[in-house]
Amino acid sequence: MENVNVSLNSFLEYLQIERNYSKYTIVFYQKDLEEFFDFMTEEAIASFTDVTHNEARLYLTRLHQKKYARRSIARKTSCLRSFFKFLLREKRIEQHPFSLVSVPKLDKLLPKFLYNEELEKLFDVSDLTTALGQRNQALLELLYGTGIRVSECCSITIGDIDFQLGTILVTGKGNKQRYVPFGTYAHDALSTYIENGRKELLQKQLDSNQTKHLFLNFRGGAITPRGVRVVLNDIVKRASSTLHISPHTLRHTFATHLLNEGADLRVVQELLGHASLSSTQVYTHVTKDHLQRTYNQFHPRA
Template structure:
């Protein structure tokens, strides 16, 4: 028997799953949408619910406008077709409108998020100073600080997706040569270099803290991951998100920065420094340079700002 609607949803936090199920039921019984349309909504909202769970969000009331904007950027970087990405964001906006109208949430965080216009959405990138302020929050000697330093330095040094960073194994990294093997969309492999700051932070984690955590792993569990949790098993994406958010809070940047913020900043800073777009494409693991080209628009905006404030006849 074919599965439809809510039956297609992946395993999600209970509150989010209930809200999506209620929306799908409303689409079917109140609006009379076809099963094919409901299935499309289920796939789009299942993808959104999974992303929220990975961001540590368990209830719709916790979702902010920044979450939705970051999800839009996630879709843009996902390799999905433009029409699929646009449909996914429309589904999210309608879902939040329903949740607010139905009393599930007190507000509609998607109400101010514009419908997708392909090619015009610019990613958010922090300044070099803001990134350095976040990295400086992890300068202590506590095990959690050493782990946080290694993770944040790696994210900024390589532009890795958070799934790639927490999915890396110890065998994927070579501290002597400063190279790491990352596995991107569809398991595509790439080798990315990292600099001396990341090398030092990762070296401290691998030699001083990680062995103690690995020793706590139970027999038969996976303990070969580069980043471990207190139980000696692979760090979750939720934990990684919390580490980034905490650093943002301590640095005064804000708690709504995400791991993707480091990826956007990595690409933007490279291009602003004169890197060739094809090299940035390879480092990011983009299948098409078209995806990477959005970062050139960020650099163009920076050039305009510098010109406007520096040239005597700009105004």
């Protein structure tokens, strides 16, 4: 088979430089493509020019046989469409084998979110007399209070925070920056953590070049998205034996609560950093409490 690494590296550079994709997206694309390259080797397909519509359909059949979820198959299909479109643009192939392949229809699942009672349990868990407890509380307040992504949260530096205006400069997907406001609860939790807990954690850092990142791990280095998940899992475990959430659940909760209280959809889109309004519209479901309040307020026979 031809040297796939040349095409792969060229495509990844294209995603990074021209499309400005995040490093996480590029990692997933690389894994999906390497899986397809393994399929080409198994089928003795020597060149990308030998991949036709039939091979594309066969590959998708294999994915179904491996019991991949429809969402995973849709992502892999989208990746391969982009890759072969790139090869076509670079004149390395003469036909696009995945152009006519249909993407599996995805179930429209409502995002999972938390009710106020469930949130309060999470906020009551951390020991605010300890450095890690202060960090965890600030982390929790910020994720719920701003709706930012975990990756965005981990990249925040001290200089990104403006306490006077109550805003944070957030770098999102594609390195696009936006200002996100935060409220009094997040303000107080961040102030306590920065003035006390963070300074204590910094003293544990062995490297003399102290990090400017806002959130630190127990060694004093910048916390990772995986570290945030570990922290949140521990908080949830101590708060409730029945509650199961991910860091993204706090983002879902942020958007759902805003919209249920009457926030404009386009404002929520801006706060979340969504490129299109359709991504935000998934949050326009309403809670039973909101339905009841609306009914009682507007129906003449309520």
